[in-house]
Amino acid sequence: MKKIVVAHSPDADDIFMYMAIKFGWVGEFAYENIALDIQSLNEKALQNIYDVSAISFGLYPLIASEYALLRTAVSFGEGYGPKLIKKKGVSLKRNFKVALSGANTTNALIFRMRYPEARIVYKNFLEIEGAVLSGEVDAGVLIHESILEFDESLCVEAEIWDIWCDFAPDLPLPLGGMALRRSLPLTNAIKIEKDLTKAVLIADHNRKILASMLMQRNLIRVDEQKLDVYLNLYANKNSISMSEIQLEAVDKLFALGYEHKFYDKLIHAKDHLIPLEYEQARYEDLN
Template sequence: MRKKITVAHSPDADDIFMYMAVKFGWLGQDFDFENVALDIQSLNDKALENFYDVSAISFALYPLIADEYALLRTAVSFGEGYGPKLVKKKDKILKKNFKVALSGAHTTNALIFKMKYKEAKIIYKNFLDIEKAVLEDEVDAGVLIHESILDFDKSLCVEAELWDIWLDFAKENLPLPLGGMALRRSLPLSDAIKIEKILTKAVSLADSNKAILSKMLMQRKLIRVDEEKLNTYLNLYANKNSISMNELQLKAVNKLFELGFNYGFYEKNIDVKDYLIPLEYEEIRNS
């Protein structure tokens, strides 16, 4: 009997896209994978509870769960010249203590926002409800994420790109770490290595078969956007750089952790390479 592994991810297009090669049975596997789709803050909250075997998380959350979860190299989303957007009504002038809607306390966009706008009054909402909150004057502004950055009401304008804010803090041109995947340390290391390899292959297959998989997702009505926006979004957040983190991406994650530590969000500064699954274990074991 195969072991059941629960993989939790967000309902946005890139997470679904990167997971569905597993769901559709495109690769042989040693586990029965079961998936759960939740908004990013719910995923972060569940990770704090050590709830799911494998979970999508905000990179900014990771130092808070590092003792319970290893960080996977695969199924990652980075902004490179783009990212979440702080939007407001075009006629709105933001005061220092403006009221803003964010998608969750432990998201990367929240971390960067808090470093920049220290006096803002924050409320947290499901990312799907943020645009509406701005339009109905529940808040003065909101940070849009996921597909929302591609198409929002014409009465709104971009006050700030979080990409630009990130570059100001990072002091160098590094990709913006947004979403990653974490795996529970309670799983046997041999299983952890196999799971990371399966998910890496799934993301690689998805990227190589983007047209076929996109059509399948559209036919099953698993995506909230039309085909054109889906292709645009996947090119941004689910691409060859999502398959396995490279050295520049790892450097960017470390910079995020360093900034979070320097601004008092984490108790200690950690090096991401110390928290990845040691793939070399399998080679040593089989040698």
């Protein structure tokens, strides 16, 4: 069987959506997985390293020539998302120093549109809260499970969701997606997307069983109650396959990035999806 390397983040939603393949419940290929923080995943995607990779939607226009955009295993915020946190009682100056999880993350793109004068440093997402607590930075944007609980001496300065709504009212916030290398044969690409879609569907339909298995194997950084909350936010029925409104939201993100000169050209999500109709046309030709 052909080996396909799938890279994803170590946060609960990515692990949850991938594990149906890891446990052998679905898959036509010999899948191998690797877990890296989102900054590393984005950097590896820029280098065209992995066959399939979780990415920030904010990165995609920079890799569109090398990677197709998958419809599945997506995470959107709807009334929630990353949080800009600071110490209580601190007033942030216009050029405050802030820790972000990566230069090409969606939250970094939206943050830079709202706070163009902020001085940015990039850190592993697990180090951001500590950097704020130590005073190394004035503020930081928390992502993944970190948004659920943080030190009581900290408070939320702004929700990335609220900033997004100022730019794109009535649209969900596109956070994380999946991309597949264009060098893979199209027939394989279609099968891989189907495998991943089925894995996310199985995970959503068997949430309690799979969540229990992940907890028993110590693959999750939060307790059972927080895991349930987190999965309800980022790994749910809306993660199985992108809807029209989700695609519209991704296009809005790309348009905002282009307007703010983060990208050198404007692209549209639908133009970069794997053409599933190819499979039907191919078999019709055979018949």
